[in-house]
Amino acid sequence: MQQDRQLFEIIGKERERQLKGIELIASENFVSEQVMQSMGSVLTNKYAEGYPGRRYYGGCEVVDLSEQLAIDRLKKLFGAEWVNVQPHSGAQANAAVFLACLKAGDAFMGLNLSHGGHLSHGSPVNFSGLMFRPIAYNVREDDQLVDYDQLESVARAERPRLIIAGASAYSREWDYARIRKVADEIGAIFMVDMAHPAGLIAAGLLENPLKHAHIVTSTTHKTLRGPRGGVILMGRDFENPWGITTPKGEVKMMSALLDSAVFPGMQGGPLKHVIAAKAVSFYEALQPEYNIYQAQVKKNAAVMAQAFIDKGYKVVSGGTDNHCILVDLRTKFADLTGKVAEKVLVEADITTNKNMVPFDSRSPFQTSGLRFGTPAITTRGAKEPLMSEIVEMIDSVLSNVEDSKIITSVREKVNATMKQYPLFAW
Numbered sequence: 001m002q003q004d005r006q007l008f009e010i011i012g013k014e015r016e017r018q019l020k021g022i023e024l025i026a027s028e029n030f031v032s033e034q035v036m037q038s039m040g041s042v043l044t045n046k047y048a049e050g051y052p053g054r055r056y057y058g059g060c061e062v063v064d065l066s067e068q069l070a071i072d073r074l075k076k077l078f079g080a081e082w083v084n085v086q087p088h089s090g091a092q093a094n095a096a097v098f099l100a101c102l103k104a105g106d107a108f109m110g111l112n113l114s115h116g117g118h119l120s121h122g123s124p125v126n127f128s129g130l131m132f133r134p135i136a137y138n139v140r141e142d143d144q145l146v147d148y149d150q151l152e153s154v155a156r157a158e159r160p161r162l163i164i165a166g167a168s169a170y171s172r173e174w175d176y177a178r179i180r181k182v183a184d185e186i187g188a189i190f191m192v193d194m195a196h197p198a199g200l201i202a203a204g205l206l207e208n209p210l211k212h213a214h215i216v217t218s219t220t221h222k223t224l225r226g227p228r229g230g231v232i233l234m235g236r237d238f239e240n241p242w243g244i245t246t247p248k249g250e251v252k253m254m255s256a257l258l259d260s261a262v263f264p265g266m267q268g269g270p271l272k273h274v275i276a277a278k279a280v281s282f283y284e285a286l287q288p289e290y291n292i293y294q295a296q297v298k299k300n301a302a303v304m305a306q307a308f309i310d311k312g313y314k315v316v317s318g319g320t321d322n323h324c325i326l327v328d329l330r331t332k333f334a335d336l337t338g339k340v341a342e343k344v345l346v347e348a349d350i351t352t353n354k355n356m357v358p359f360d361s362r363s364p365f366q367t368s369g370l371r372f373g374t375p376a377i378t379t380r381g382a383k384e385p386l387m388s389e390i391v392e393m394i395d396s397v398l399s400n401v402e403d404s405k406i407i408t409s410v411r412e413k414v415n416a417t418m419k420q421y422p423l424f425a426w
């Protein structure tokens, strides 16, 4: 067969873009060669609807081994009693939890999307907001920390069936124990979506939500540094609280409801090549050097947050406990939107994303904020001194958004700098 030159040229261009730029999107990372290899392996050819040992197709005895390996390693990594490694993404994992725990129209609570919450935690254009009744809790205006008092009073008044903790743009540790307490009081399921900080949690640098939540979901490709995908975990399995029984009259365990919600509820055939790559990334996350990497991610983020503050930027909540920094541009540049800032930084080969800040005066299409994260740049070997240099370069671009000469000179500096931080040995 003829080689598809057109497509491979596009892949080459993306490889080049990744190589020469500074990647600061908080949800991105660079996977290892063996994670990449397993994703591009023959396992993509196999259909395996069902679970290890109970499939709807023949010839699954080999892919049963790779899925079981992913399951066993993920359990070990987070101290889970039960996991499901089949969700194609974090949003699919969340959808499966909704399917297992809620009926159409049921109320659930999640962090206000414009305060850092995630699309699948109740956006009106997402399945979660279209099919269920989202109720938001907020961060406080004065310190931009989750308002647990408000969360509790809304939970008591509305009695949602599910409470979600977790965010896309929240830089602080969560008080999981406090949310679990109110969930127990009102008889709600408590779910944590740890997609963003999962790698830091795996390394023991942030509290493990499996100790507090009934159900935990995650992606595998952010701080965790695996292939693009999702997982569901439980610290301890439990009988479903709604009395749903098996044909034999036994109360179904939550694990059975969640397994059925993923397949056949939400998905058909699992992505066997991606599940294998998940297994590889969990193996990597169990190695001692992974903890050193995650500690550096956290240190780099703290230094970057302080460097922004030193340059006169407002960092939402005043700093970070994790890998993520949310900058409110308004205090330094009253007229600069996140949209324009993102665009000019891309011209300088610095990739980040515009983001709403809590109590934003602009729309989600313009925004007043930029979100930064350190997982990808840390994978390339960056340490604290580079964080201050990067903030210097960002500030230079944002202070001169109309000056193409300055933007070009920053881009040249970015490209020269990144040559010293190797990526892609293959």
Ligand code: DSN
Pocket (backbone or CB within 6 Å): 026, 027, 090, 118, 168, 169
């Ligand atoms: N879109 C992801 C993020 O960037 O945070 C979350 O799914």
